[in-house]
Amino acid sequence: MSHGKQFTLYSHVTGPNGWKVAVVLEELGLTYETIYLDFKNGEHKAPEFTKYNPNGRIPALIDHRNNDYVLWESGAIIIYLIENYDPEHKVSLASAGDKLQIIQWLFFQASGQGPYYGQAFHFRFNHSEKLPSAIERYQKEIIRVLGVLEGVLSKTEWLVGNKCTVADLSFIQWNEYVDKTVEGFDNFNFEKDFPAVFAWHKRLTARASVAKVVAVRTIKQSN
Structure with a gap:
């Protein structure tokens, strides 16, 4: 079976983790087709996908x-992509120590940011x-995670190696939901309370790859 594009990405129109992978594919200039699964009809649990x-x-x-x-699990997919398709280190770094630092942040995003933000969103809206x-518990965890990032980004522009890498890019999609998810909690103000994280997020969303993915996401979510 021949494929016009190198990759097939199984995703969802609102699921942040699929868009996270799409950003990295765009950064690396890789060709891909996205299949958006219909969760309401259980396509993600059907044998064709499992x-x-x-x-x-x-x-x-x-x-x-x-x-x-x-490959599945967004962090593993991202590591695969940079190990195999980023020889010029566009969004990765060459040294062994820096590679492990990137993996460290990918793990933190997958185990800290993603689950807590997701649970906060679920208990508040779904x-x-x-x-x-439950809402308060997970909103507090969002504040805690933002505090971890603020402590680092108040001292450096990027998480690893003084350049934008997949470590940074992995956080974009959930941080897009921060204001909506934490709205009304303890007078939360993203820009005022976490200025370094807010500025970092704005730098990330200004990238061409992110803007392209956001535009596609907006169209898909409006259909």
């Missing part, structure tokens, strides 16, 4: 020029009943 990702979550990526190699204690 044969690629037994966890039934997005994203999953197929590299057609590497014997249809399949849960069947209002649970103020």
Whole structure:
């Protein structure tokens, strides 16, 4: 079976982790086709998808020029992409120490930012009943994660190696939801409370790759 584009990306129109991978693909100039799964119809749990990702979550990526190699979990996908398709280190770094620092931040994003932001969003907007204690718990965790980032970014422009890498790019999608998710909590003001993180986020969203992905996301979400 021939493919016009190198990668197939399984994603979702609102799921941040799929868009996170799309940004890295754009940064590296790689060609891909995105298949947006319909969660309401259970496409992410159907055999046609779980044969690629037994966890039934997005994203999953197929590299057609590497014997249809399949990988799931966004952090693992991003590491695969920079290890195999970023020889010029456009969004990665060459030294072993810097590589581990990047992986460190990818783990923090996947274990700290993503789950806590996701749970805060779920309990505030999607849960069947209002649970103020759960909402508050996860909103506080968002503030804590932002505080970790603020402590680092108040001293340096980027997370690793004084340049924008996938470590930075991995945080964009969930931070896009910060104001909506934490709105009204303890007079939260993103720009005032976390100025270094806010400025960093603005630098990231100004990148051409991010602007392109955001434009596609906006169209998909409006359909």
